[in-house]
Amino acid sequence: MQLKLLLTGSELMTGDTVDSNSAMIATMCLDKGIQVSYKATVSDDLAQLISEIERISQTADVLIVNGGLGPTSDDLTSEALAVVLDSPLAFHLGALAHLNKWCAERNYELSDANKKQALLPKCVDLVANSVGSAVGFKAVHNDCLIICTPGVPSELDIMLKEQILPTLSARLASDVHPKRVRFRVFGYGESNLQQQITETFSDWPAEVELGFRASLPLLEVKLKVDYAAHHALLDLWKTKIQGLLGDHIVTEDARPIAQVVVELLAKNGHKVTSAESCTGGKIASLLTQISGSSQVFEAGFVTYSNAMKVSMLGVSELDLNSHGAVSETVVRQMLSGALKHSGADIGVAVSGVAGPNGGTDEKPVGTVWLAWGRAENISARAFYFPTGRAIFQKIVSALALDLIRRELLGSIEQPAYFVSRQAK
């Protein structure tokens, strides 16, 4: 089924409003196995609306028009559809009844502006709106089912669920049963992961669509098949990808990495702490953004200056002077101090050069030392992320959480980033 969208609204063209309605439509339709294949966006301009409805209806099976159903003079969808259908505007009795009922329930008087919402092309059928004043309406043109929907997200949401998705599902060919698997992966870039998959699996089947979506700090890997006959194939290749990626897979759902960590800590009755220099509180902030984190996190230490590493965490001044703040010795001592003062049993410490200033030949901008683990078993490593300050802090904070995650899982495999992101 060719499902296409046409969005209308001047606020969508000026950039004042970011269009989230089309993502809502796409996500809901995809859940029913219907992919949106095209979308166009125009401002509240009658000529453009007419020509786009006419044009898109020529190649679509279903065209959802979103927006332009309101009571004001810049709401033009009904007028445009009347021209396309060559069907004059007239007050629709069903729409008027809906408006009267809607106003009566709210003790509003039906204004002339609102009444305009019942002025529809004569030949359309109504699409009920159970929450708002604007009814939807539909008609067939060029063998395409055109459905006009309101721009208010809450009204669109209900109309999709109650009216439109059932209509579309009924039209769907019975052999289409899409199935999809998503992995959220930490520690791989899109291009190197694609290369690794291509090199490992020369026999990748054409029926299983492989896709990637970079969503820093995680990379989403998607596998998809369209037909029920291929579901077993999907399961097989899901297992193969799981085997290849191992603990690089953080989740198979949409949870952020901090939530995975908080849940693992809670499950095992652990408490965590953080001692942060270059990440400046971001690790603590990511953890405490998770509801329920108070069960597993009592304190974090933001020791940005050397003096504070000494006074708050008990780092040796001598070692700071001889090794520098960005060193294995110092991050190990930072973590020991944080574990001692917080009473947590697991933790992570970070010290690095976020930039843009402060780099040296030996420790260029992007160098970072991390220490992680438990008081009796602290590991430490240096990594190199020459990006920019904001991305550096984002990646290093996620890396810190990932090291805790692997510690909690008892991972024995070495993550790819131990090699790919090793400091020089």
Add this chain to the structure above:
Amino acid sequence: MQLKLLLTGSELMTGDTVDSNSAMIATMCLDKGIQVSYKATVSDDLAQLISEIERISQTADVLIVNGGLGPTSDDLTSEALAVVLDSPLAFHLGALAHLNKWCAERNYELSDANKKQALLPKCVDLVANSVGSAVGFKAVHNDCLIICTPGVPSELDIMLKEQILPTLSARLASDVHPKRVRFRVFGYGESNLQQQITETFSDWPAEVELGFRASLPLLEVKLKVDYAAHHALLDLWKTKIQGLLGDHIVTEDARPIAQVVVELLAKNGHKVTSAESCTGGKIASLLTQISGSSQVFEAGFVTYSNAMKVSMLGVSELDLNSHGAVSETVVRQMLSGALKHSGADIGVAVSGVAGPNGGTDEKPVGTVWLAWGRAENISARAFYFPTGRAIFQKIVSALALDLIRRELLGSIEQPAYFVSRQAK
């Protein structure tokens, strides 16, 4: 000038990604007086890309194509443009040089996947990308300037500013000289500010367009005129708005509130500290995201549990028990402790109920106490933000920074939120 957009990316069609790039393009172009008149979105599908580039170029003066420049097999913009232009793909020497330089700077090896980013239609000109690996490129077809740009927002942002906007401005009619003023305001919602402006200024001139954009935690207020003859009028009304809003105006540029605070601290030779409970490190993280923050910030304390408020900050256990963690007494003691232990001369302390759990009748979810100021002069107040956990933490962190900002400015006026957001 007819400026049209074509966005490509399967993630835009599935609803996985909400398209914010087109809003970025539209906003920046509008600042230069150029309105986007149309946009279409397609998935990573070669045939669709080819037909849309061909079709839109027939009616546009400029077509910006966004996305599909990456290294993976689903990045197809270059291949599509080669077909449209009837110009075969070849390795572009300038693009290869850019890629080699980009990799060398990062100590990466140039992979075959990355090298694909230099495979461009023979007849295109490069559009420099000063931050990322993917170069942009442009060519004229159907009398339309087609500019292909990267989908990564930070790279698109720089390319627009450095390359594309100057090109478009040069093409613009000479009588249009738009001028725009933006204020970024903390402490007002869109509807109450609009109401206040309407009530205060009944004589608002039609030539000056007034707009708002909510960009949590700040509200952007925009004034705009289109012609040189109205520039003086814009300046006059700019002054009036400045008078009305006073220190509620955080910046007249795009700096985040944390940067304004860091710059004020640095200018006055102050050092700041934070003692955070419900914001969990976010205030420290916002400050340390600013380059140069090490001059003004040495330490932050994330004391999430009561025990840590006692051991790290010296809060009285007795007071914690009698007043509760969310109380004036406790935030005052948290701030005193943080100032003493960090050696900072100014600071802020926060304790509140972020939710969703932990609320009581007396202190419902959304209640927060803040203390701010200097050791010898600490102020404290309770506020109420019944939103959700994530937005609560975002607003309260910004509020903490705003209180520091006002302290540094020596503001004597009382901010609107002292009244509008007062705790019950």
